[in-house]
Amino acid sequence: MGITKTDLFSEEQNELARVAKVLSNPARVAILHHLFKANACINSDLVHELGLAQATISQHLRELKAIGLVQGTIEGVSMSYCINPVKWVEIKQLFNSLFDRFGMDEEGQCC
Amino acid sequence: MGITKTDLFSEEQNELARVAKVLSNPARVAILHHLFKANACINSDLVHELGLAQATISQHLRELKAIGLVQGTIEGVSMSYCINPVKWVEIKQLFNSLFDRFGMDEEGQCC
DNA sequence: TTCATTCATCGTAATATTGCAATGAAACAT
DNA sequence: ATGTTTCATTGCAATATTACGATGAATGAA
Numbered sequence: 681m682g683i684t685k686t687d688l689f690s691e692e693q694n695e696l697a698r699v700a701k702v703l704s705n706p707a708r709v710a711i712l713h714h715l716f717k718a719n720a721c722i723n724s725d726l727v728h729e730l731g732l733a734q735a736t737i738s739q740h741l742r743e744l745k746a747i748g749l750v751q752g753t754i755e756g757v758s759m760s761y762c763i764n765p766v767k768w769v770e771i772k773q774l775f776n777s778l779f780d781r782f783g784m785d786e787e788g789q790c791c
Numbered sequence: 792m793g794i795t796k797t798d799l800f801s802e803e804q805n806e807l808a809r810v811a812k813v814l815s816n817p818a819r820v821a822i823l824h825h826l827f828k829a830n831a832c833i834n835s836d837l838v839h840e841l842g843l844a845q846a847t848i849s850q851h852l853r854e855l856k857a858i859g860l861v862q863g864t865i866e867g868v869s870m871s872y873c874i875n876p877v878k879w880v881e882i883k884q885l886f887n888s889l890f891d892r893f894g895m896d897e898e899g900q901c902c
Numbered sequence: 903t904t905c906a907t908t909c910a911t912c913g914t915a916a917t918a919t920t921g922c923a924a925t926g927a928a929a930c931a932t
Numbered sequence: 933a934t935g936t937t938t939c940a941t942t943g944c945a946a947t948a949t950t951a952c953g954a955t956g957a958a959t960g961a962a
Contacts, residue, residue: 681951682917688842689817693824697817704812705920706800709889713804716892723939731799736921738940757929757938763893772890778820779883781827782874792921793947816950834909847951849910868908868959905962912955919948926941932934 722758
């Protein structure tokens, strides 16, 4: 099949999975890390920094933009990318709502 | 290709991506949600609850076990699964180390 | 023993992802 | 106008993922 069933699950579950999928590639994580350091950076910087082809970086940036995590503006002949801080907090809370479901009061295993 | 290059990235970046990939399927998120509610539950419950085939659930559980997030013990003829609280905190911190890199002091966009 | 239940694994078809070369489009300089 | 730089898009081959039926191993009941 290769197709994920989404109709069986809640909107929160699907949204969390969708965002996790974007974070599930080390190149995209590295792009985010690089954007943190630079606070804004252009595509060619990333190509030089990550060692992947320009087309590959561009494709990863598109996926980061697709969920609104990264935004880019035209800067003359080049492109300037940065994190969308509003979306960042939103996603952070989405993950925290998962992580905080499991209370850490219970130290022992249940099984 | 279809193969992810990992040699270009740091261990932290690869690890985060690896865990995110496990969370990138809504069925696996739903399994975690269900484990939270029950604190322990068996496979057949999940099959009934999620509406996926038994083989599919079993495969998802294997991936959750592969990263140590879920553990199962034999309970007679059935199986008892639960969250590994130690690994859970570890993964929570792994994600927080990503989310906390971006300070929320800057409200405006950079570009 | 024989049967039913539970769950893992195998095999498979459909689809998705990854990375790249090639090609385009846009902005700018000469 | 011509060339250059920057980045997006397209097309492709290799591989991964997803879901499921079928099968098998293990446990316990009759």
